[in-house]
Amino acid sequence: xxxxxxxxxxxxxxxxxxxxxxxxxxxxxxxxxxxxxxxxxxxxxxxxxxxxxxxxxxxxxxxxxxxxxxxxxxxxxxxxxxxxxxxxxxxxxxxxxxxxxxxxxxxxxxxxxxxxxxxxxxxxxxxxxxxxxxxxxxxxxxxxxxxxxxxxxxxxxxxxxxxxxxxxxxxxxxxxxxxxxxxxxxxxxxxxxxxxxxxxxxxxxxxxxxxxxxxxxxxxxxxxxxxxxxxxxxxxxxxxxxxxxxxxxxxxxxxxxxxxxxxxxxxxxxxxxxxxxxxxxxxxxxxxxxxxxxxxxxxxxxxxxxxxxxxxxxxxxxxxxxxxxxxxxxxxxxxxxxxxxxxxxxxxxxxxxxxxxxxxxxxxxxxxxxxxxxxxxxxxxxxxxxxxxxxxxxxxxxxxxxxxxxxxxxxxxxxxxxxxxxxxxxxxxxxxxxxxxxxxxxx
Numbered sequence: 351x352x353x354x355x356x357x358x359x360x361x362x363x364x365x366x367x368x369x370x371x372x373x374x375x376x377x378x379x380x381x382x383x384x385x386x387x388x389x390x391x392x393x394x395x396x397x398x399x400x401x402x403x404x405x406x407x408x409x410x411x412x413x414x415x416x417x418x419x420x421x422x423x424x425x426x427x428x429x430x431x432x433x434x435x436x437x438x439x440x441x442x443x444x445x446x447x448x449x450x451x452x453x454x455x456x457x458x459x460x461x462x463x464x465x466x467x468x469x470x471x472x473x474x475x476x477x478x479x480x481x482x483x484x485x486x487x488x489x490x491x492x493x494x495x496x497x498x499x500x501x502x503x504x505x506x507x508x509x510x511x512x513x514x515x516x517x518x519x520x521x522x523x524x525x526x527x528x529x530x531x532x533x534x535x536x537x538x539x540x541x542x543x544x545x546x547x548x549x550x551x552x553x554x555x556x557x558x559x560x561x562x563x564x565x566x567x568x569x570x571x572x573x574x575x576x577x578x579x580x581x582x583x584x585x586x587x588x589x590x591x592x593x594x595x596x597x598x599x600x601x602x603x604x605x606x607x608x609x610x611x612x613x614x615x616x617x618x619x620x621x622x623x624x625x626x627x628x629x630x631x632x633x634x635x636x637x638x639x640x641x642x643x644x645x646x647x648x649x650x651x652x653x654x655x656x657x658x659x660x661x662x663x664x665x666x667x668x669x670x671x672x673x674x675x676x677x678x679x680x681x682x683x684x685x686x687x688x689x690x691x692x693x694x695x696x697x698x699x700x701x702x703x704x705x706x707x708x709x710x711x712x713x714x715x716x717x718x719x720x721x722x723x724x725x726x727x728x729x730x731x732x733x734x735x736x737x738x739x740x741x742x743x744x745x746x747x748x749x750x751x752x753x754x755x756x757x758x759x760x761x762x763x764x765x766x767x768x769x770x771x772x773x774x775x776x777x778x779x780x781x782x783x784x785x786x787x788x789x790x791x792x793x
Contacts, residue, residue, distance in 0.1 A: 379439035386461055387432045393468035394425040402470040403480035406624050416480040421467035428460030469751050479750050484743055485628035489636055490701065492739025494519065494710075496639045497694030498717025499724065499731040500646050501557075501687035505564075506726055507650060508683035509663040509784040513579025514564050515691050516714025517586030518557040520707075522695020524590040526553035527705040530608035545609035546634070549700045550693065557692020558685055560586060565684040569677050572788040583714070591707045606704045611635060635697045642690060646728040659683050663782035666789040676789045716764055726781060738764050 403416040435457050438444040445453070470481055498515045505512035529552025533545045560582055567573040597605045611633035619630040650656035658679050661669040666676045694717070699705050716738050724731030745760035 383436040390429045390464040393464045397471045405480040406483045424463045425467045428464035431460045487743035488740045492736045493639045494694040494697045495735035496732045497690045499720040499735045501691035502721035504683045504687035507663045508659045508680045511575040511786040514582035517583040518560045518691035519695040519710040519714045520586040521556035522553035522692040523698040525556035526696030527608040527699035546611045553696025554692040558688035561688025611700045643732045
């Protein structure tokens with residue numbers, strides 16, 4: 351009897367209270383995935399003839415002929431994948447971290463496939479358009495966005511808001527064209543290959559020049575950094591339009607006819623089916639973008655200089671206390687960011703042709719959105735830039751399908767994604783604590 355009385359009783363477990371953020375996350379996932387699932391089902395039910403044509407191998411392929419296939423399986427696989435993800439979200443088993451990102455990517459690819467099946471099926475006329483590989487166009491557009499995103503990451507990690515990426519883009523595009531054109535005409539003895547290199551130098555100098563003005567007013571005179579950035583964007587557009595108008599008639603070849611960067615194939619890798627030419631048959635700027643992302647990551651997170659940059663962006667007073675020159679470090683980060691933004695601007699003219707006063711088309715602001723969506727991390731920001739490049743390329747690819755997909759809606763896709771990004775839909779993001787805050791040393 352005593353043993354029975356002395357036996358401790360096990361208390362009933364208290365019910366766990368879920369965090370509000372976790373509940374919001376689940377609701378958001380369920381709503382989004384449900385909408386995606388409904389859209390995919392609608393896409394499939396709207397198809398009468400599922401026969402579509404694809405030309406994914408690219409124009410440089412030896413057997414460059416459209417391939418006919420039935421898109422039914424693609425549509426239903428997309429529906430199944432989204433349904434599984436929705437079920438995980440409903441029972442609150444949708445994973446976090448890389449596993450969750452991977453599921454989101456798979457669902458996104460499935461949605462893209464279902465959308466393409468609907469868009470290219472049931473052609474209305476005698477012409478049946480073929481789906482083409484989206485990777486080359488995405489890389490071409492995203493190159494400038496990646497450089498701009500890296501510029502934004504470097505500046506904001508140091509505590510300087512860089513709204514002026516668009517101004518650096520337009521300036522780099524103009525001076526990249528001028529330097530390349532002038533080298534081709536005036537230095538005819540040098541190999542043609544070096545003319546675009548001079549263009550890259552012009553873009554770098556222009557980008558760093560605008561960056562120097564941003565640093566001068568923001569760090570030296572403590573002018574509001576957002577205001578300075580907006581003014582520098584207007585200045586970039588104004589000065590390049592003025593200088594373009596000063597080119598005499600008949601002298602365009604000397605000042606605005608850049609020698610384009612030529613594609614350079616990387617042996618072995620270029621032979622990979624479907625991906626090789628798209629990724630490894632590109633020009634020098636694309637390869638520089640590939641290398642710049644890990645390089646900036648290494649600088650920020652694996653070097654003493656990167657630690658100093660991050661410290662002055664998070665707690666400049668503490669950094670000053672241990673002997674770090676806050677404003678000098680910020681100057682360095684802003685100028686290095688200007689170098690990358692100038693390369694991004696030069697890509698507009700050295701990859702496509704003559705400078706036009708509105709050719710950057712607001713992509714600098716999309717680069718800034720990629721910085722926010724990428725949580726001020728160089729790798730994530732580059733991935734966000736790729737996503738924006740993909741959406742912009744999608745608009746170009748589907749422009750021939752205006753009867754099914756309104757062209758105005760396609761044109762708005764990158765900007766809708768930008769609004770979603772800056773509105774915090776990607777989750778709670780935190781900028782560097784001292785971002786946008788000037789620092790003045792006190793005794």
